[in-house]
Amino acid sequence: MTDQSSRGDGNKVLAGILGILFGGLGIHRFILGDVLGGFLRILITVATCGIGSLIGFVEGIIYLTKTDEEFIATYVDGDKSWF
Numbered sequence: 687m688t689d690q691s692s693r694g695d696g697n698k699v700l701a702g703i704l705g706i707l708f709g710g711l712g713i714h715r716f717i718l719g720d721v722l723g724g725f726l727r728i729l730i731t732v733a734t735c736g737i738g739s740l741i742g743f744v745e746g747i748i749y750l751t752k753t754d755e756e757f758i759a760t761y762v763d764g765d766k767s768w769f
Contacts, residue, residue: 697711697718698749698750698757699750702746702749702750703741703744703746704717705747706743706747706750708742709740709742709745709746710738710742711728711739711742712728714746717743718761718762720765722734722766722767723767726747727739727741727742761767
């Protein structure tokens with residue numbers, strides 16, 4: 687059995703809250719190990735004068751509504767980059 691805390695499920699709540707609060711900065715993507723996705727969130731936010739930060743807000747809500755198993759399968763094992 688794999689230690690789930692080392693696989694990222696402990697980051698679900700942290701990534702969700704950071705996505706809601708600081709979605710435009712891409713911090714939630716950096717927490718999940720997606721550096722490119724984090725930089726893309728920053729670029730989108732700058733290019734849209736802040737409106738692009740809604741992407742991170744929505745992602746944060748989605749993270750928090752998924753079960754731990756769905757979160758791990760989708761964002762840790764699956765490396766899903768968008769929503």
